[in-house]
Amino acid sequence: MNKAGEIRVIALGLIRDGDRIFVSQGYDPVKQERFYRALGGGVEFGETSHDALQREFQEEIQAELTNIKYLGCIENLFTFNSRQGHEVIQLYQCDFADSKFYQLESLVFSESPNHKHRALWIGISRFKSREFKLVPEVFFDYL
Secondary structure (H helix, E strand, O other): OOOOOOOEEEEEEEEEEOOEEEEEEEEEOOOOEEEEEEEEEEOOOOOOHHHHHHHHHHHHHOOOEEEEEEEEEEEEEEEEOOEEEEEEEEEEEEEEOOOHHHHOOEEEEEEEOOEEEEEEEEEHHHHHOOOOOEOOHHHHHHO
8 A cells, every 4th residue: 555645556467267266366454354355456557557557466466467458447445454545446357377376276475575565366256245345345346
C-alpha cells in the first residue's frame, strides 16, 4: 500500500481456466477477513501497464504471459488495515505461457523478503456464492 493520500496505479492479470480463476490471497488483520484478487502490481514511472503486468508476473511467480488483452480501467477505493486506499487498476485478461501453472493447486511467492503470499485457483462459483471474497467486487463484471 502507498503512503496516505497517494493514488497507486496497478496492472492486474485476470487468468481464467474454465470455471476457475488464478488469484492471490490476502488478509486484513483489522477486519480479520481473508480476500482474493488477481495477481499483478504497481506500474513504475516510465513503464506501460502492459509491461508492468509482464514484469510483475515474472518477478513474483517467474511466469511468462501470453494472449494479453486489455479489459478496462477500474478505480478502486477501499480500506485495508484501517488505512484508506485508492488504486487505478489497469485490468488485463491473459493466459500463462507455460501449461505447468494450470496444473498447480497453489504456490507461495514473495513480494519482499518478509512479505509472502499464496496464489491459487478458485472456482468462480465460490466467489459468486460469497464463500470467498473477490476484490474489488467490480471484477465480477469481467467474469
